[in-house]
Amino acid sequence: xxxxxxxxxxxxxxxxxxxxxxxxxxxxxxxxxxxxxxxxxxxxxxxxxxxxxxxxxxxxxxxxxxxxxxxxxxxxxxxxxxxxxxxxxxxxxxxxxxxxxxxxxxxxxxxxxxxxxxxxxxxxxxxxxxxxxxxxxxxxxxxxxxxxxxxxxxxxxxxxxxxxxxxxxxxxxxxxxxxxxxxxxxxxxxxxxxxxxxxxxxxxxxxxxxxxxxxxxxxxxxxxxxxxxxxxxxxxxxxxxxxxxxxxxxxxxxxxxxxxxxxxxxxxxxxxxxxxxxxxxxxxxxxxxxxxxxxxxxxxxxxxxxxxxxxxxxxxxxxxxxxxxxxxxxxxxxxxxxxxxxxxxxxxxxxxxxxxxxxxxxxxxxxxxxxxxxxxxxxxxxxxxxxxxxxxx
Amino acid sequence: xxxxxxxxxxxxxxxxxxxxxxxxxxxxxxxxxxxxxxxxxxxxxxxxxxxxxxxxxxxxxxxxxxxxxxxxxxxxxxxxxxxxxxxxxxxxxxxxxxxxxxxxxxxxxxxxxxxxxxxxxxxxxxxxxxxxxxxxxxxxxxxxxxxxxxxxxxxxxxxxxxxxxxxxxxxxxxxxxxxxxxxxxxxxxxxxxxxxxxxxxxxxxxxxxxxxxxxxxxxxxxxxxxxxxxxxxxxxxxxxxxxxxxxxxxxxxxxxxxxxxxxxxxxxxxxxxxxxxxxxxxxxxxxxxxxxxxxxxxxxxxxxxxxxxxxxxxxxxxxxxxxxxxxxxxxxxxxxxxxxxxxxxxxxxxxxxxxxxxxxxxxxxxxxxxxxxxxxxxxxxxxxxxxxxxxxx
DNA sequence: TATATTTAGTCCATAATCTGCACATAATCC
DNA sequence: GGATTATGTGCAGATTATGGACTAAATATA
Numbered sequence: 001x002x003x004x005x006x007x008x009x010x011x012x013x014x015x016x017x018x019x020x021x022x023x024x025x026x027x028x029x030x031x032x033x034x035x036x037x038x039x040x041x042x043x044x045x046x047x048x049x050x051x052x053x054x055x056x057x058x059x060x061x062x063x064x065x066x067x068x069x070x071x072x073x074x075x076x077x078x079x080x081x082x083x084x085x086x087x088x089x090x091x092x093x094x095x096x097x098x099x100x101x102x103x104x105x106x107x108x109x110x111x112x113x114x115x116x117x118x119x120x121x122x123x124x125x126x127x128x129x130x131x132x133x134x135x136x137x138x139x140x141x142x143x144x145x146x147x148x149x150x151x152x153x154x155x156x157x158x159x160x161x162x163x164x165x166x167x168x169x170x171x172x173x174x175x176x177x178x179x180x181x182x183x184x185x186x187x188x189x190x191x192x193x194x195x196x197x198x199x200x201x202x203x204x205x206x207x208x209x210x211x212x213x214x215x216x217x218x219x220x221x222x223x224x225x226x227x228x229x230x231x232x233x234x235x236x237x238x239x240x241x242x243x244x245x246x247x248x249x250x251x252x253x254x255x256x257x258x259x260x261x262x263x264x265x266x267x268x269x270x271x272x273x274x275x276x277x278x279x280x281x282x283x284x285x286x287x288x289x290x291x292x293x294x295x296x297x298x299x300x301x302x303x304x305x306x307x308x309x310x311x312x313x314x315x316x317x318x319x320x321x322x323x324x325x326x327x328x329x330x331x332x333x334x335x336x337x338x339x340x341x342x343x344x345x346x347x348x349x350x351x352x353x354x355x356x357x358x359x360x361x362x363x364x365x366x367x368x369x370x371x372x373x374x375x376x377x378x379x380x381x382x383x384x385x386x387x388x389x390x391x392x393x
Numbered sequence: 394x395x396x397x398x399x400x401x402x403x404x405x406x407x408x409x410x411x412x413x414x415x416x417x418x419x420x421x422x423x424x425x426x427x428x429x430x431x432x433x434x435x436x437x438x439x440x441x442x443x444x445x446x447x448x449x450x451x452x453x454x455x456x457x458x459x460x461x462x463x464x465x466x467x468x469x470x471x472x473x474x475x476x477x478x479x480x481x482x483x484x485x486x487x488x489x490x491x492x493x494x495x496x497x498x499x500x501x502x503x504x505x506x507x508x509x510x511x512x513x514x515x516x517x518x519x520x521x522x523x524x525x526x527x528x529x530x531x532x533x534x535x536x537x538x539x540x541x542x543x544x545x546x547x548x549x550x551x552x553x554x555x556x557x558x559x560x561x562x563x564x565x566x567x568x569x570x571x572x573x574x575x576x577x578x579x580x581x582x583x584x585x586x587x588x589x590x591x592x593x594x595x596x597x598x599x600x601x602x603x604x605x606x607x608x609x610x611x612x613x614x615x616x617x618x619x620x621x622x623x624x625x626x627x628x629x630x631x632x633x634x635x636x637x638x639x640x641x642x643x644x645x646x647x648x649x650x651x652x653x654x655x656x657x658x659x660x661x662x663x664x665x666x667x668x669x670x671x672x673x674x675x676x677x678x679x680x681x682x683x684x685x686x687x688x689x690x691x692x693x694x695x696x697x698x699x700x701x702x703x704x705x706x707x708x709x710x711x712x713x714x715x716x717x718x719x720x721x722x723x724x725x726x727x728x729x730x731x732x733x734x735x736x737x738x739x740x741x742x743x744x745x746x747x748x749x750x751x752x753x754x755x756x757x758x759x760x761x762x763x764x765x766x767x768x769x770x771x772x773x774x775x776x777x778x779x780x781x782x783x784x785x786x
Numbered sequence: 787t788a789t790a791t792t793t794a795g796t797c798c799a800t801a802a803t804c805t806g807c808a809c810a811t812a813a814t815c816c
Numbered sequence: 817g818g819a820t821t822a823t824g825t826g827c828a829g830a831t832t833a834t835g836g837a838c839t840a841a842a843t844a845t846a
Contacts, residue, residue, distance in 0.1 A: 008803095008805080009804060009805085012804095031795090032794075032795065033793075033794055033795075043796085044795090044796075044797085044798095047796070067793090069792080069793075070791075070792055070793075071792040071793025071794070072793050072795080073793085073794075074793080075794080075795085
């Protein structure tokens with residue numbers, strides 16, 4: 001809907017560069033001939049584009065390829081993980097996390113630092129995060145990687161780079177990007193649940209359509225449709241935690257009543273247990289109270305997900321965060337509720353699965369997002385085209 | 394996420410043609426100089442592109458333009474409504490409808506035929522619709538319009554051109570497009586609520602972000618974000634009617650319990666009244682039962698919309714269909730419920746408004762959708778470039 | 787083993803399209 | 817009436833992709 005600019009020769013080339021890079025990213029190593037076939041460009045054009053990619057170190061030739069067919073073998077070209085990398089950052093309630101991911105989406109570095117940021121001052125937390133990031137950047141550069149961009153996951157909705165409201169941190173309207181721009185990198189800021197969903201997309205199940213349910217202190221969800229996140233109008237979509245489960249239920253800290261979070265948030269789940277690990281131990285031991293709590297949470301999740309399925313139409317549902325270890329005790333009730341309530345509307349309810357990424361889904365998704373941006377428009381990535389000329393020739 | 398093809402010279406030109414056309418569509422009459430400014434193309438390029446548009450009759454020059462500034466006045470160029478038009482079609486439970494809309498989105502023709510299609514045979518209904526469409530096409534062509542494409546609104550979810558399930562018609566898995574392709578036009582098929590939302594976008598409030606709530610026998614909703622409809626994974630998104638309002642409420646025909654439709658569907662609203670007009674009369678007369686029914690429906694809508702706001706993050710909420718005439722009696726309860734429940738999460742709840750389009754929002758949206766497709770890619774519109782050569786030169 | 791066939795990748799002349807500048811045009815300003 | 821300013825067009829030149837010829841390197845076949 002927004003105005004778009006005309007295409008000139010240089011943007012045509014930039015686009016074709018992106019198309020070639022995109023195919024390399026999707027299809028693993030490919031010969032120039034295969035790239036020509038896939039993109040519809042001629043072999044000549046592909047050759048010149050590939051030459052640019054090779055020169056910049058974004059791609060490498062990885063030896064001859066035998067198709068088992070006759071004819072001259074092609075030279076496989078693939079993305080190079082040796083030169084370009086991105087930085088994923090996360091601020092959460094009780095830890096800071098970071099990772100460095102290369103162009104092939106291989107994780108090159110991870111760091112987690114336990115920091116209790118409940119009711120913290122944003123400046124302090126951000127300074128600490130910057131120190132972490134600086135150290136990681138140096139380390140990455142020592143191994144020949146150039147950090148081309150960064151993204152930050154925060155536990156709350158983000159609108160135009162402004163963290164609107166992070167209740168568990170006690171932050172409100174924090175312009176996070178300003179405070180971190182000393183990193184001298186383009187920095188994207190995004191909701192933790194959305195980035196965790198992307199983490200699951202690129203580092204987990206690899207299904208292109210699903211709803212990632214992030215069970216933390218709060219409950220968020222990130223919907224991925226055809227490989228990209230649905231953000232809604234203001235980036236506030238996916239607040240599964242406050243979907244109405246019981247109109248006259250107990251009050252929720254959001255001001256409503258009977259929200260999902262009241263029944264299935266981390267605090268509700270824990271009950272008497274001190275931690276999720278403890279809770280799992282209790283469940284394994286067959287503790288009545290713990291089992292009943294989980295069953296109630298499962299039913300509540302089933303109800304909220306019923307509404308979510310009707311409104312969002314996810315391809316599948318992936319449970320992550322604290323729900324991952326509790327999955328065996330939640331699965332049955334969620335599935336039963338969904339099946340009963342979706343009844344006539346769908347032949348089968350969306351499949352239900354556990355997240356395949358660990359606790360660091362969000363940082364991974366953050367780093368992966370920047371990779372995606374680079375693949376989508378390599379010509380605009382600032383640190384890609386080093387040297388005297390400032391872009392692909 | 395899906396593979397995309399390389400850009401060649403002809404696609405560069407096609408894209409620029411679309412960009413220019415898009416600006417004309419958004420910005421009313423514009424001079425070539427203004428177009429050059431807006432698109433970033435040179436005046437020369439714009440001139441040649443505009444020449445193509447003028448020659449094909451898609452655009453017209455509409456006289457000199459005085460900016461009040463000095464300098465040579467420009468010639469205003471605008472979309473022409475005299476040559477290209479599209480056809481909007483709708484099959485609903487108790488009527489067939491149709492409209493012809495020209496490139497400027499002016500409505501050139503409307504037809505509605507009351508037909509009770511409850512438990513009908515698809516073939517019969519489609520044959521009747523085709524007769525209507527043929528007649529309208531002839532009439533449009535007599536006034537010099539060329540129908541360049543059509544879209545059809547149906548009361549049920551659509552997936553890949555297949556009408557999956559229209560409970561009120563009693564249809565299931567009907568390949569609607571096949572049965573209508575005798576029209577010899579490209580035909581898109583889409584859910585009634587989604588198209589009604591687009592109708593509201595283009596022929597109503599013109600806000601770029603909103604959730605259109607379509608109250609009919611069933612309750613659907615179409616979310617528009619930045620001028621385009623959100624469809625979910627399989628095109629089933631927006632089923633507001635089956636969002637859970639009361640987990641243990643009365644059974645719904647969908648198999649669930651306590652769905653919104655049970656409280657606020659047309660049947661529930663009508664209560665004893667014979668029609669919506671009757672109901673309005675009762676409400677105006679202060680009938681206790683009718684008022685109580687509306688209040689309950691309003692509260693239920695408020696609850697379902699609370700969940701919808703959390704999950705979809707609409708810019709505003711527009712009530713259409715039978716809710717339009719009942720708006721005065723629903724507004725208060727909906728607003729109160731939303732405000733109370735969204736409390737801490739948002740500074741203000743999304744604005745609530747009545748639809749500005751009448752009952753024919755869906756047909757209008759259907760015709761408008763085809764217009765949008767033409768604007769977005771004029772080079773590919775089959776009937777645009779008539780004459781010996783089969784495309785822009 | 788020699789030759790034909792097939793496929794990969796490069797070279798170069800050609801074609802399509804946009805740009806940049808010069809220029810004619812048409813209005814206002816003084 | 818001349819200076820100024822802005823619009824729109826013509827033409828040479830730049831950029832990029834194409835298409836066919838050509839080289840390269842493998843297998844198939846005689």
